[in-house]
Amino acid sequence: MTSTTKFESYFHVLRDVIRAMHSITDLQEVLDIVVTKTTGVLDARGALLRILNKETNQFEVRAACGFGERYLTKGPVSTETLLSILSEPGKVYIIRDIRNAPRVEYPQETWNEGVRMMVDMPLAIREPMGLIRIYFTQQREFSDDELDFIKTVAMHCACVIERVQLIENQQTRFNHLATQMEKRSSLGRMAAGIAHEINNPLTGILLYSSNLSKKVPKGGRLEEGLSIIIKETQRCKTIIQGLLDFAREQKPEMTPVDINDIMESALGIVENEFHLRHVRIKKALSEDMVSTFLDENQIEQVFINLLLNALQAVDDRGLVTVQSAVDGKARRVHVEIADNGCGIVAENLKRIFEPFFSTKGDGTGLGLAVSYGIVRNHKGNIQVFSEPGQGTLFVVEFPILPTKSLESHQS
Numbered sequence: 321m322t323s324t325t326k327f328e329s330y331f332h333v334l335r336d337v338i339r340a341m342h343s344i345t346d347l348q349e350v351l352d353i354v355v356t357k358t359t360g361v362l363d364a365r366g367a368l369l370r371i372l373n374k375e376t377n378q379f380e381v382r383a384a385c386g387f388g389e390r391y392l393t394k395g396p397v398s399t400e401t402l403l404s405i406l407s408e409p410g411k412v413y414i415i416r417d418i419r420n421a422p423r424v425e426y427p428q429e430t431w432n433e434g435v436r437m438m439v440d441m442p443l444a445i446r447e448p449m450g451l452i453r454i455y456f457t458q459q460r461e462f463s464d465d466e467l468d469f470i471k472t473v474a475m476h477c478a479c480v481i482e483r484v485q486l487i488e489n490q491q492t493r494f495n496h497l498a499t500q501m502e503k504r505s506s507l508g509r510m511a512a513g514i515a516h517e518i519n520n521p522l523t524g525i526l527l528y529s530s531n532l533s534k535k536v537p538k539g540g541r542l543e544e545g546l547s548i549i550i551k552e553t554q555r556c557k558t559i560i561q562g563l564l565d566f567a568r569e570q571k572p573e574m575t576p577v578d579i580n581d582i583m584e585s586a587l588g589i590v591e592n593e594f595h596l597r598h599v600r601i602k603k604a605l606s607e608d609m610v611s612t613f614l615d616e617n618q619i620e621q622v623f624i625n626l627l628l629n630a631l632q633a634v635d636d637r638g639l640v641t642v643q644s645a646v647d648g649k650a651r652r653v654h655v656e657i658a659d660n661g662c663g664i665v666a667e668n669l670k671r672i673f674e675p676f677f678s679t680k681g682d683g684t685g686l687g688l689a690v691s692y693g694i695v696r697n698h699k700g701n702i703q704v705f706s707e708p709g710q711g712t713l714f715v716v717e718f719p720i721l722p723t724k725s726l727e728s729h730q731s
Protein backbone atom coordinates (compact mmCIF):
# COMPACT_ATOMS: atom_id res chain seq x y z
CA MET A 321 0.00 0.00 0.00
CA THR A 322 1.35 3.48 -0.84
CA SER A 323 1.56 6.01 1.97
CA THR A 324 -1.34 7.99 0.47
CA THR A 325 -3.69 5.03 0.42
CA LYS A 326 -2.56 4.04 3.90
CA PHE A 327 -3.34 7.54 5.14
CA GLU A 328 -6.73 7.37 3.42
CA SER A 329 -7.57 4.07 5.06
CA TYR A 330 -6.69 5.51 8.51
CA PHE A 331 -8.84 8.49 7.74
CA HIS A 332 -11.78 6.28 6.70
CA VAL A 333 -11.49 4.09 9.77
CA LEU A 334 -11.25 7.11 12.04
CA ARG A 335 -14.26 8.64 10.36
CA ASP A 336 -16.27 5.38 10.77
CA VAL A 337 -15.24 4.99 14.39
CA ILE A 338 -16.06 8.61 15.31
CA ARG A 339 -19.34 8.46 13.43
CA ALA A 340 -20.28 5.28 15.31
CA MET A 341 -19.31 6.84 18.61
CA HIS A 342 -21.57 9.81 18.10
CA SER A 343 -24.52 8.13 16.44
CA ILE A 344 -24.81 4.77 18.21
CA THR A 345 -26.18 4.79 21.73
CA ASP A 346 -25.30 1.18 22.51
CA LEU A 347 -21.83 1.22 24.10
CA GLN A 348 -21.18 -2.44 23.24
CA GLU A 349 -21.70 -1.80 19.55
CA VAL A 350 -19.27 1.14 19.63
CA LEU A 351 -16.60 -0.89 21.47
CA ASP A 352 -16.93 -3.76 18.99
CA ILE A 353 -16.44 -1.34 16.10
CA VAL A 354 -13.38 0.19 17.81
CA VAL A 355 -11.57 -3.15 18.25
CA THR A 356 -12.43 -4.63 14.85
CA LYS A 357 -11.70 -1.51 12.79
CA THR A 358 -8.46 -0.79 14.67
CA THR A 359 -7.29 -4.37 14.27
CA GLY A 360 -8.09 -4.27 10.56
CA VAL A 361 -6.39 -1.00 9.66
CA LEU A 362 -3.24 -1.74 11.68
CA ASP A 363 -2.93 -5.28 10.24
CA ALA A 364 -2.94 -6.59 13.79
CA ARG A 365 -3.56 -10.12 15.09
CA GLY A 366 -6.36 -8.77 17.34
CA ALA A 367 -7.30 -6.29 20.03
CA LEU A 368 -8.78 -6.36 23.50
CA LEU A 369 -10.59 -3.54 25.25
CA ARG A 370 -10.93 -3.58 29.04
CA ILE A 371 -12.98 -1.20 31.18
CA LEU A 372 -12.64 -0.74 34.93
CA ASN A 373 -15.76 -1.88 36.78
CA LYS A 374 -15.79 0.48 39.79
CA GLU A 375 -17.98 -1.82 41.85
CA THR A 376 -15.75 -4.90 41.56
CA ASN A 377 -12.53 -2.90 40.97
CA GLN A 378 -11.73 -5.31 38.11
CA PHE A 379 -10.78 -4.52 34.54
CA GLU A 380 -13.35 -6.47 32.54
CA VAL A 381 -12.93 -7.45 28.90
CA ARG A 382 -15.71 -5.52 27.18
CA ALA A 383 -14.74 -6.11 23.54
CA ALA A 384 -12.32 -8.42 21.76
CA CYS A 385 -11.34 -9.27 18.25
CA GLY A 386 -9.02 -11.92 16.78
CA PHE A 387 -8.87 -14.23 19.80
CA GLY A 388 -10.81 -17.33 20.73
CA GLU A 389 -12.56 -18.15 24.00
CA ARG A 390 -9.51 -20.12 25.23
CA TYR A 391 -7.23 -17.10 25.22
CA LEU A 392 -9.84 -14.71 26.56
CA THR A 393 -10.58 -16.94 29.55
CA LYS A 394 -6.93 -17.67 30.38
CA GLY A 395 -7.32 -16.07 33.82
CA PRO A 396 -7.87 -12.78 35.66
CA VAL A 397 -5.57 -9.82 35.17
CA SER A 398 -4.33 -7.94 38.20
CA THR A 399 -5.98 -4.57 38.76
CA GLU A 400 -2.73 -3.18 40.24
CA THR A 401 -0.71 -4.11 37.14
CA LEU A 402 -3.22 -2.45 34.85
CA LEU A 403 -3.52 0.65 37.02
CA SER A 404 0.26 1.07 36.94
CA ILE A 405 0.14 0.87 33.13
CA LEU A 406 -2.55 3.52 33.02
CA SER A 407 -0.67 6.03 35.11
CA GLU A 408 0.31 8.04 32.03
CA PRO A 409 -2.79 8.58 29.93
CA GLY A 410 -2.26 9.83 26.42
CA LYS A 411 0.92 7.80 26.04
CA VAL A 412 1.18 4.82 23.68
CA TYR A 413 3.19 1.90 25.09
CA ILE A 414 4.92 -0.37 22.62
CA ILE A 415 5.90 -3.76 24.07
CA ARG A 416 8.49 -5.47 21.92
CA ASP A 417 9.72 -8.22 24.25
CA ILE A 418 6.46 -9.71 25.43
CA ARG A 419 8.12 -12.63 27.25
CA ASN A 420 10.03 -10.30 29.59
CA ALA A 421 7.63 -7.37 30.01
CA PRO A 422 6.27 -7.04 33.58
CA ARG A 423 3.01 -5.65 32.21
CA VAL A 424 2.25 -8.88 30.32
CA GLU A 425 0.67 -11.27 32.79
CA TYR A 426 0.30 -14.36 30.57
CA PRO A 427 3.44 -14.19 28.35
CA GLN A 428 3.54 -17.88 27.41
CA GLU A 429 -0.15 -18.10 26.46
CA THR A 430 0.20 -14.89 24.46
CA TRP A 431 3.34 -16.19 22.70
CA ASN A 432 1.52 -19.45 21.88
CA GLU A 433 -1.17 -17.40 20.13
CA GLY A 434 1.54 -16.20 17.73
CA VAL A 435 1.77 -12.73 19.29
CA ARG A 436 5.24 -11.12 19.11
CA MET A 437 4.50 -7.50 19.91
CA MET A 438 1.82 -5.39 21.58
CA VAL A 439 0.66 -1.81 21.81
CA ASP A 440 -1.13 -0.52 24.91
CA MET A 441 -3.29 2.54 24.79
CA PRO A 442 -4.76 3.78 28.08
CA LEU A 443 -8.34 5.04 28.13
CA ALA A 444 -8.64 7.91 30.57
CA ILE A 445 -10.19 11.32 30.95
CA ARG A 446 -9.67 12.53 34.50
CA GLU A 447 -8.90 9.11 35.91
CA PRO A 448 -8.01 5.70 34.41
CA MET A 449 -11.04 3.96 32.98
CA GLY A 450 -9.65 1.22 30.75
CA LEU A 451 -7.17 0.05 28.16
CA ILE A 452 -7.04 -0.95 24.49
CA ARG A 453 -4.33 -3.57 23.84
CA ILE A 454 -3.46 -4.30 20.20
CA TYR A 455 -1.59 -7.54 19.34
CA PHE A 456 0.80 -8.08 16.39
CA THR A 457 2.30 -11.30 15.02
CA GLN A 458 5.57 -9.64 14.04
CA GLN A 459 7.77 -6.75 15.04
CA ARG A 460 7.06 -3.56 13.18
CA GLU A 461 7.65 0.19 13.37
CA PHE A 462 4.92 2.83 13.77
CA SER A 463 4.85 6.13 11.99
CA ASP A 464 3.80 9.27 13.85
CA ASP A 465 0.52 9.19 11.91
CA GLU A 466 -0.19 5.68 13.10
CA LEU A 467 0.52 6.60 16.71
CA ASP A 468 -1.69 9.68 16.37
CA PHE A 469 -4.41 7.50 14.92
CA ILE A 470 -4.29 5.11 17.90
CA LYS A 471 -4.27 8.02 20.37
CA THR A 472 -7.22 9.71 18.67
CA VAL A 473 -9.30 6.53 18.66
CA ALA A 474 -8.51 5.99 22.35
CA MET A 475 -9.37 9.58 23.25
CA HIS A 476 -12.77 9.47 21.52
CA CYS A 477 -13.44 6.04 22.95
CA ALA A 478 -12.77 7.33 26.48
CA CYS A 479 -15.20 10.22 25.91
CA VAL A 480 -17.95 7.82 24.81
CA ILE A 481 -17.37 5.54 27.79
CA GLU A 482 -17.55 8.50 30.16
CA ARG A 483 -20.75 9.75 28.56
CA VAL A 484 -22.40 6.33 28.78
CA GLN A 485 -21.26 5.82 32.39
CA LEU A 486 -22.70 9.23 33.31
CA ILE A 487 -26.05 8.32 31.76
CA GLU A 488 -26.00 4.91 33.49
CA ASN A 489 -25.23 6.55 36.87
CA GLN A 490 -28.08 8.99 36.48
CA GLN A 491 -30.39 6.15 35.49
CA THR A 492 -29.36 4.14 38.59
CA ARG A 493 -29.91 7.15 40.86
CA PHE A 494 -33.28 7.81 39.29
CA ASN A 495 -34.35 4.16 39.68
CA HIS A 496 -33.20 4.22 43.30
CA LEU A 497 -35.24 7.36 44.00
CA ALA A 498 -38.28 5.95 42.23
CA THR A 499 -38.09 2.72 44.29
CA GLN A 500 -37.71 4.74 47.50
CA MET A 501 -40.77 6.81 46.67
CA GLU A 502 -42.77 3.73 45.77
CA LYS A 503 -41.70 2.07 49.05
CA ARG A 504 -42.69 5.15 51.01
CA SER A 505 -46.12 5.43 49.49
CA SER A 506 -46.99 1.73 49.76
CA LEU A 507 -45.72 1.67 53.33
CA GLY A 508 -47.82 4.74 54.08
CA ARG A 509 -50.96 3.08 52.74
CA MET A 510 -50.31 -0.12 54.64
CA ALA A 511 -49.50 1.76 57.84
CA ALA A 512 -52.67 3.81 57.68
CA GLY A 513 -54.71 0.63 57.33
CA ILE A 514 -53.30 -1.31 60.25
CA ALA A 515 -52.43 1.50 62.66
CA HIS A 516 -56.08 2.23 63.52
CA GLU A 517 -56.82 -1.45 64.07
CA ILE A 518 -53.93 -1.81 66.49
CA ASN A 519 -54.53 1.48 68.25
CA ASN A 520 -57.93 0.43 69.65
CA PRO A 521 -56.87 -2.81 71.40
CA LEU A 522 -53.80 -0.99 72.73
CA THR A 523 -56.01 1.65 74.33
CA GLY A 524 -58.00 -1.17 75.97
CA ILE A 525 -54.86 -2.90 77.27
CA LEU A 526 -53.56 0.37 78.67
CA LEU A 527 -56.84 1.21 80.36
CA TYR A 528 -57.34 -2.20 81.99
CA SER A 529 -53.72 -2.62 83.08
CA SER A 530 -53.66 0.90 84.59
CA ASN A 531 -56.89 0.17 86.51
CA LEU A 532 -55.57 -3.21 87.66
CA SER A 533 -52.26 -1.75 88.83
CA LYS A 534 -54.17 0.59 91.17
CA LYS A 535 -55.86 -2.41 92.79
CA VAL A 536 -52.90 -4.78 93.32
CA PRO A 537 -50.68 -4.61 96.46
CA LYS A 538 -47.98 -1.94 96.18
CA GLY A 539 -44.38 -3.08 95.65
CA GLY A 540 -45.36 -6.67 94.80
CA ARG A 541 -44.35 -8.70 91.73
CA LEU A 542 -47.81 -8.21 90.27
CA GLU A 543 -47.48 -4.44 90.33
CA GLU A 544 -44.03 -4.69 88.81
CA GLY A 545 -45.36 -6.92 86.00
CA LEU A 546 -48.26 -4.57 85.33
CA SER A 547 -45.98 -1.55 85.20
CA ILE A 548 -43.92 -3.31 82.52
CA ILE A 549 -47.10 -4.03 80.54
CA ILE A 550 -48.13 -0.38 80.83
CA LYS A 551 -44.68 0.90 79.80
CA GLU A 552 -44.41 -1.42 76.80
CA THR A 553 -47.99 -0.69 75.71
CA GLN A 554 -47.27 3.02 75.87
CA ARG A 555 -44.21 2.43 73.71
CA CYS A 556 -46.36 0.58 71.16
CA LYS A 557 -48.80 3.49 71.15
CA THR A 558 -45.95 5.93 70.49
CA ILE A 559 -44.84 3.82 67.53
CA ILE A 560 -48.39 3.62 66.20
CA GLN A 561 -48.82 7.38 66.60
CA GLY A 562 -45.58 7.89 64.69
CA LEU A 563 -46.84 5.58 61.95
CA LEU A 564 -50.11 7.46 61.75
CA ASP A 565 -48.26 10.78 61.47
CA PHE A 566 -46.07 9.28 58.79
CA ALA A 567 -48.96 7.82 56.84
CA ARG A 568 -51.34 10.70 57.23
CA GLU A 569 -49.16 13.14 55.29
CA GLN A 570 -51.41 15.95 56.50
CA LYS A 571 -51.79 18.87 54.20
CA PRO A 572 -49.94 21.76 55.82
CA GLU A 573 -52.08 24.57 57.19
CA MET A 574 -50.05 27.50 56.04
CA THR A 575 -49.97 30.78 57.89
CA PRO A 576 -47.36 33.55 57.75
CA VAL A 577 -44.90 32.81 60.53
CA ASP A 578 -41.42 33.74 61.68
CA ILE A 579 -39.34 30.57 61.61
CA ASN A 580 -37.29 31.90 64.55
CA ASP A 581 -40.46 31.90 66.69
CA ILE A 582 -41.11 28.26 65.78
CA MET A 583 -37.55 27.38 66.75
CA GLU A 584 -37.85 29.26 70.05
CA SER A 585 -41.02 27.36 70.83
CA ALA A 586 -39.41 23.97 69.94
CA LEU A 587 -36.40 24.88 72.10
CA GLY A 588 -38.75 25.69 74.98
CA ILE A 589 -40.27 22.21 74.73
CA VAL A 590 -36.94 20.32 74.74
CA GLU A 591 -35.12 22.73 77.08
CA ASN A 592 -35.61 20.63 80.19
CA GLU A 593 -34.20 17.48 78.55
CA PHE A 594 -31.10 19.42 77.51
CA HIS A 595 -30.76 20.88 80.99
CA LEU A 596 -30.94 17.46 82.66
CA ARG A 597 -28.11 16.17 80.45
CA HIS A 598 -26.03 19.40 80.85
CA VAL A 599 -26.03 19.80 77.06
CA ARG A 600 -25.50 23.42 76.00
CA ILE A 601 -27.47 25.12 73.25
CA LYS A 602 -25.83 27.92 71.28
CA LYS A 603 -28.31 30.06 69.38
CA ALA A 604 -27.58 32.33 66.44
CA LEU A 605 -30.98 33.15 64.99
CA SER A 606 -31.04 35.73 62.21
CA GLU A 607 -32.17 39.17 63.32
CA ASP A 608 -33.47 39.96 59.84
CA MET A 609 -35.75 36.97 59.59
CA VAL A 610 -38.71 37.44 57.27
CA SER A 611 -42.00 35.69 57.75
CA THR A 612 -42.92 32.87 55.42
CA PHE A 613 -45.86 30.56 54.99
CA LEU A 614 -45.53 27.38 57.04
CA ASP A 615 -47.62 25.04 59.14
CA GLU A 616 -46.37 26.05 62.56
CA ASN A 617 -47.20 22.79 64.34
CA GLN A 618 -45.68 20.56 61.70
CA ILE A 619 -42.44 22.57 61.49
CA GLU A 620 -42.20 22.63 65.27
CA GLN A 621 -42.41 18.83 65.20
CA VAL A 622 -39.54 18.73 62.66
CA PHE A 623 -37.36 20.97 64.85
CA ILE A 624 -38.15 18.91 67.97
CA ASN A 625 -37.18 15.70 66.14
CA LEU A 626 -33.90 17.21 64.98
CA LEU A 627 -33.10 18.71 68.39
CA LEU A 628 -33.82 15.42 70.17
CA ASN A 629 -31.65 13.51 67.69
CA ALA A 630 -28.85 16.01 68.33
CA LEU A 631 -29.31 15.64 72.09
CA GLN A 632 -29.23 11.84 71.80
CA ALA A 633 -26.06 12.00 69.70
CA VAL A 634 -23.92 14.04 72.10
CA ASP A 635 -22.25 13.11 75.37
CA ASP A 636 -23.25 14.81 78.58
CA ARG A 637 -21.92 18.38 78.36
CA GLY A 638 -22.07 18.29 74.55
CA LEU A 639 -22.97 21.27 72.40
CA VAL A 640 -25.85 21.81 69.99
CA THR A 641 -25.80 24.89 67.76
CA VAL A 642 -28.93 26.33 66.21
CA GLN A 643 -28.77 28.96 63.48
CA SER A 644 -31.13 30.57 61.06
CA ALA A 645 -30.55 32.75 58.01
CA VAL A 646 -32.35 34.38 55.11
CA ASP A 647 -31.11 34.01 51.57
CA GLY A 648 -32.89 36.95 49.96
CA LYS A 649 -31.48 36.25 46.51
CA ALA A 650 -32.64 32.62 46.44
CA ARG A 651 -35.84 33.60 48.30
CA ARG A 652 -35.26 30.91 50.93
CA VAL A 653 -34.91 30.68 54.71
CA HIS A 654 -32.48 28.21 56.31
CA VAL A 655 -32.31 26.64 59.71
CA GLU A 656 -29.24 24.69 60.78
CA ILE A 657 -29.03 22.31 63.72
CA ALA A 658 -25.50 21.09 64.42
CA ASP A 659 -24.13 18.88 67.14
CA ASN A 660 -20.68 17.73 68.16
CA GLY A 661 -21.86 14.20 68.83
CA CYS A 662 -21.12 10.72 67.52
CA GLY A 663 -21.77 11.51 63.84
CA ILE A 664 -23.18 9.06 61.31
CA VAL A 665 -21.16 6.48 59.38
CA ALA A 666 -21.44 6.63 55.58
CA GLU A 667 -23.47 3.44 55.19
CA ASN A 668 -26.09 4.67 57.72
CA LEU A 669 -26.18 8.14 56.21
CA LYS A 670 -27.90 6.68 53.14
CA ARG A 671 -30.64 5.17 55.29
CA ILE A 672 -31.51 7.68 58.03
CA PHE A 673 -34.62 9.00 56.25
CA GLU A 674 -35.99 5.48 55.74
CA PRO A 675 -38.95 4.72 57.97
CA PHE A 676 -37.99 2.43 60.88
CA PHE A 677 -34.27 2.91 60.43
CA SER A 678 -32.84 3.44 63.90
CA THR A 679 -29.55 2.71 65.61
CA LYS A 680 -31.07 3.37 69.03
CA GLY A 681 -32.37 0.58 71.21
CA ASP A 682 -35.56 2.52 72.00
CA GLY A 683 -35.92 4.52 68.76
CA THR A 684 -38.85 4.03 66.40
CA GLY A 685 -36.84 5.26 63.43
CA LEU A 686 -39.75 7.43 62.33
CA GLY A 687 -38.50 10.86 63.48
CA LEU A 688 -36.56 11.70 60.35
CA ALA A 689 -38.95 9.90 57.97
CA VAL A 690 -41.84 12.04 59.31
CA SER A 691 -39.69 15.20 59.26
CA TYR A 692 -38.64 14.55 55.68
CA GLY A 693 -42.28 14.12 54.60
CA ILE A 694 -43.30 17.37 56.33
CA VAL A 695 -40.45 19.40 54.85
CA ARG A 696 -41.09 18.08 51.33
CA ASN A 697 -44.81 18.90 51.73
CA HIS A 698 -43.74 22.48 52.36
CA LYS A 699 -41.69 22.39 49.16
CA GLY A 700 -38.62 22.65 51.36
CA ASN A 701 -35.46 20.64 51.55
CA ILE A 702 -33.55 18.84 54.26
CA GLN A 703 -29.87 17.99 53.99
CA VAL A 704 -27.45 16.26 56.29
CA PHE A 705 -23.67 16.45 56.61
CA SER A 706 -21.92 14.21 59.07
CA GLU A 707 -18.45 13.13 60.12
CA PRO A 708 -18.25 10.08 62.38
CA GLY A 709 -16.80 11.07 65.75
CA GLN A 710 -17.06 14.80 64.92
CA GLY A 711 -20.73 15.62 64.68
CA THR A 712 -23.69 16.16 62.42
CA LEU A 713 -25.30 19.12 60.70
CA PHE A 714 -28.90 19.18 59.48
CA VAL A 715 -29.89 22.02 57.17
CA VAL A 716 -33.59 22.64 56.62
CA GLU A 717 -34.68 25.21 54.09
CA PHE A 718 -38.00 26.57 52.91
CA PRO A 719 -39.00 28.87 50.08
CA ILE A 720 -40.16 32.34 51.05
CA LEU A 721 -43.64 32.37 49.57
CA PRO A 722 -45.18 35.68 48.54
CA THR A 723 -48.69 36.17 49.94
CA LYS A 724 -50.40 35.82 46.58
CA SER A 725 -48.87 32.38 45.90
CA LEU A 726 -50.33 30.99 49.12
CA GLU A 727 -53.60 29.91 47.55
CA SER A 728 -51.95 28.14 44.64
CA HIS A 729 -49.49 26.47 47.01
CA GLN A 730 -52.28 25.17 49.22
CA SER A 731 -54.44 23.94 46.36
Ligand SMILES: Nc1ncnc2c1ncn2[C@@H]1O[C@H](COP(=O)(O)OP(=O)(O)OP(=O)(O)O)[C@@H](O)[C@H]1O
Pocket residue numbers: 625629630633659661662663664668672677678679680682683684685686687688689712
Ligand atom coordinates in the same frame (compact mmCIF):
# COMPACT_ATOMS: atom_id res chain seq x y z
N1 LIG B 1 -27.79 14.21 65.00
C1 LIG B 1 -27.55 12.91 64.80
N2 LIG B 1 -26.36 12.37 65.12
C2 LIG B 1 -26.10 11.05 64.92
N3 LIG B 1 -26.98 10.18 64.38
C3 LIG B 1 -28.19 10.66 64.03
C4 LIG B 1 -28.54 12.04 64.22
N4 LIG B 1 -29.79 12.20 63.76
C5 LIG B 1 -30.21 11.01 63.31
N5 LIG B 1 -29.26 10.08 63.49
C6 LIG B 1 -29.33 8.66 63.08
O1 LIG B 1 -30.49 8.48 62.28
C7 LIG B 1 -31.30 7.44 62.81
C8 LIG B 1 -32.75 7.73 62.47
O2 LIG B 1 -33.18 8.89 63.18
P1 LIG B 1 -34.72 9.04 63.50
O3 LIG B 1 -34.93 10.34 64.21
O4 LIG B 1 -35.50 8.80 62.25
O5 LIG B 1 -35.03 7.80 64.44
P2 LIG B 1 -34.57 7.59 65.95
O6 LIG B 1 -34.06 8.87 66.53
O7 LIG B 1 -33.67 6.41 65.98
O8 LIG B 1 -35.93 7.19 66.62
P3 LIG B 1 -37.12 8.19 67.04
O9 LIG B 1 -36.82 9.54 66.46
O10 LIG B 1 -38.32 7.60 66.39
O11 LIG B 1 -37.11 8.16 68.50
C9 LIG B 1 -30.96 7.42 64.29
O12 LIG B 1 -31.24 6.18 64.89
C10 LIG B 1 -29.45 7.73 64.27
O13 LIG B 1 -28.73 6.57 63.97
Ligand SMILES: [Mg+2]
Pocket residue numbers: 625628629683687688
Ligand atom coordinates in the same frame (compact mmCIF):
# COMPACT_ATOMS: atom_id res chain seq x y z
MG1 LIG C 1 -35.18 10.66 66.33
